[in-house]
Amino acid sequence: MSDKAALTQHRITVLLVDDQHMIGEALRRMLAPEHDIDFHFCQDPTQAIKTANRIQPTVILQDLVMPEIDGLTLVRYYRANPATRQVPLIVLSSKEEAHTKAEAFALGANDYMVKLPDRLEILARIRYHSRGYINLLERNEAQAQLEKANRLIRKTFGQYLSDDIVDAILESPEGAALGGEKRFVTIMMTDLRGFTAIGERLPAEDVVGIINIYLETMTEIVLKYQGTIDEFIGDAIFVIFGAPILRDNDAKRAVACAVEMQLAMTQVNTKCREKGYPEVHQGIGINSGQLVVGNIGSKKRMKYGVVGRNVNLTARIESYTVGGQIFISENTMEECGLHLLRIDDQIDVMPKGVKKPLTIYEVGGIRGEFDLFLPEKVDVALVDLPKPIPIEFTVLEGKHAGDTRYQGTIDKLFEKTAQISAEVSADKLVNLKISLFDHDKNEISSDLYAKVVKSISKDPAIFHISMTSIPPSVTNFLERLMPESVTA
Known part of the structure; x- marks a missing residue:
C-alpha cells in the first residue's frame, strides 16, 4: 500500500x-x-x-x-x-x-x-x-503517522540500540542505508575477567542474573558519557565514542566513562552478594584510531558498527587487563593529553598481528572537567605460606591452554595475589591455567585461572600472579591454610 x-x-x-x-x-x-x-x-x-x-x-x-x-x-x-x-x-x-x-x-x-x-x-x-x-x-496526517512510527521504532529498537544510532536512522533518509565512512574514533571493550569459568559452575539463570546486573549498571554509565553501545557480547560490552556523532572530547569521555564503570563495580558486586551470586571483576581496554563506521550487513539484516584493525587491537589491549584495570593505547593517551591522566603503569606488549611492540598505559584517573580517580594502587605485602603449595600450569594462547605443563609452587599469598616459583619464567600479562594440589599431591582443582602481573626474577623463575577465576574448592582450600585476613 x-x-x-x-x-x-x-x-x-x-x-x-x-x-x-x-x-x-x-x-x-x-x-x-x-x-x-x-x-x-x-x-x-x-x-x-x-x-x-x-x-x-x-x-x-x-x-x-x-x-x-x-x-x-x-x-x-x-x-x-x-x-x-x-x-x-x-x-x-x-x-x-x-x-x-x-x-x-x-x-x-x-x-x-x-x-x-x-x-x-x-x-x-x-x-x-x-x-x-x-x-x-x-x-x-502523514507527519502524525511518521511520528507514531518513529515512536514505535524508538520504543522497540531503543532497547537494542543507543539513542544516537536510533536518531541517525530516524532523522536522515540515508540513516538506515548500507555503507560506511572512514573516521577517527575511540572504542572501548570491557569484559568480566574469568567469567567463562564462573559461568560453567553456575546455573544458567544465575549466569544471566549476574550479566543483567552488570550490563544494566554499565549501560547507564555509557549513555551518560554519550557512548554508542555497538553490541553486548555475552558479558562483554563494545562501545564507540565518535560515531555516529563526532565530538571533540571523545577519547576523554571514553576514559572518564571507564573510570566510572570501574568505580561502579562496587555497586554491581553489592547487588550480586544480595542475590547470592559470586563477585565479578571487570577489565577495560580503550584505543583510538581510524576505522570504517556505518551500517554493515544486508538489506534484510544490518547493524551499525565499526570495521578495521583498530577493533582487533582494542580487543588485544583489553585482554591484558585483570579485574579493576583500565589499559589504553598510546593514541588514546595522546588524544586525552598525558597531563590529564593519572598513569599507574606502562607496559610494552607485542599483540598478534602487530609488527613492533606497542606501549599500553594503565589509567588510574582523569583530571580536568571529569576529575574521576580509582583508589591509589598500593604494593601488596604477600604473606609466606607455612608450606609451599604444589601446582602445575600451562600458558593460555588466546582462550586455549598450551600443551606443555610446567611445575611450580605457590610460596606467598595475599587475597587474589600470589607468588610462584617455577621451573620456567612467565612474562608479564601472560594468562595461566593452573592445577592446584594439596600437600599429599591430591588435585584440588584444575580450573584456577590467573594472569602474571609482575616478574621478580628469571633465574630462579619467580613471578607474581593475580587470580582471575577462583573455583570454590580453591577458595576453601586456601582459607584452611591461611588466616582469614590473608585470603579473599
Whole structure:
C-alpha cells in the first residue's frame, strides 16, 4: 500500500454561512453539477461553529453582514476555534470598500468576493482553497503517522540500540542505508575477567542474573558519557565514542566513562552478594584510531558498527587487563593529553598481528572537567605460606591452554595475589591455567585461572600472579591454610 493510499481521502466540502435563503439556494444550484463537491448551508450564524465542527469543511463561504452576529466577529471565532483555525475562509459581501476588505484579511480571511459571484470564478476559488487545505491535512496526517512510527521504532529498537544510532536512522533518509565512512574514533571493550569459568559452575539463570546486573549498571554509565553501545557480547560490552556523532572530547569521555564503570563495580558486586551470586571483576581496554563506521550487513539484516584493525587491537589491549584495570593505547593517551591522566603503569606488549611492540598505559584517573580517580594502587605485602603449595600450569594462547605443563609452587599469598616459583619464567600479562594440589599431591582443582602481573626474577623463575577465576574448592582450600585476613 502506498503512503498516499494510507491517508484519509478528503472530499471538497463547502460550508456557506449566510442569513439569506436566496443566496444559499443560488450557491447550491451553482455547485450541484459538481460531483466532487459536497455543499452545506447554514442560515443561522449562531450555529456556524457547531456546524463547521460537525461537517469539517475544506472551505467556508462567510457572509459579512448578518443579524445577531457580525460577520467579522464570526471570522474571529473561526480562527479561535481549533477545528476551523486553518480552514480557508472566503468572505462574501456586497461591499467593495478597501477598508472592509483589509479588515477581513487582517482578522484571518483568505479571500474576499463580492456576491453574487460568477459561477466559474466561485468554483475556481473553492477548488483552489480546498486543494491547498486538503494538502495541508494530508501532510499533517502523514507527519502524525511518521511520528507514531518513529515512536514505535524508538520504543522497540531503543532497547537494542543507543539513542544516537536510533536518531541517525530516524532523522536522515540515508540513516538506515548500507555503507560506511572512514573516521577517527575511540572504542572501548570491557569484559568480566574469568567469567567463562564462573559461568560453567553456575546455573544458567544465575549466569544471566549476574550479566543483567552488570550490563544494566554499565549501560547507564555509557549513555551518560554519550557512548554508542555497538553490541553486548555475552558479558562483554563494545562501545564507540565518535560515531555516529563526532565530538571533540571523545577519547576523554571514553576514559572518564571507564573510570566510572570501574568505580561502579562496587555497586554491581553489592547487588550480586544480595542475590547470592559470586563477585565479578571487570577489565577495560580503550584505543583510538581510524576505522570504517556505518551500517554493515544486508538489506534484510544490518547493524551499525565499526570495521578495521583498530577493533582487533582494542580487543588485544583489553585482554591484558585483570579485574579493576583500565589499559589504553598510546593514541588514546595522546588524544586525552598525558597531563590529564593519572598513569599507574606502562607496559610494552607485542599483540598478534602487530609488527613492533606497542606501549599500553594503565589509567588510574582523569583530571580536568571529569576529575574521576580509582583508589591509589598500593604494593601488596604477600604473606609466606607455612608450606609451599604444589601446582602445575600451562600458558593460555588466546582462550586455549598450551600443551606443555610446567611445575611450580605457590610460596606467598595475599587475597587474589600470589607468588610462584617455577621451573620456567612467565612474562608479564601472560594468562595461566593452573592445577592446584594439596600437600599429599591430591588435585584440588584444575580450573584456577590467573594472569602474571609482575616478574621478580628469571633465574630462579619467580613471578607474581593475580587470580582471575577462583573455583570454590580453591577458595576453601586456601582459607584452611591461611588466616582469614590473608585470603579473599
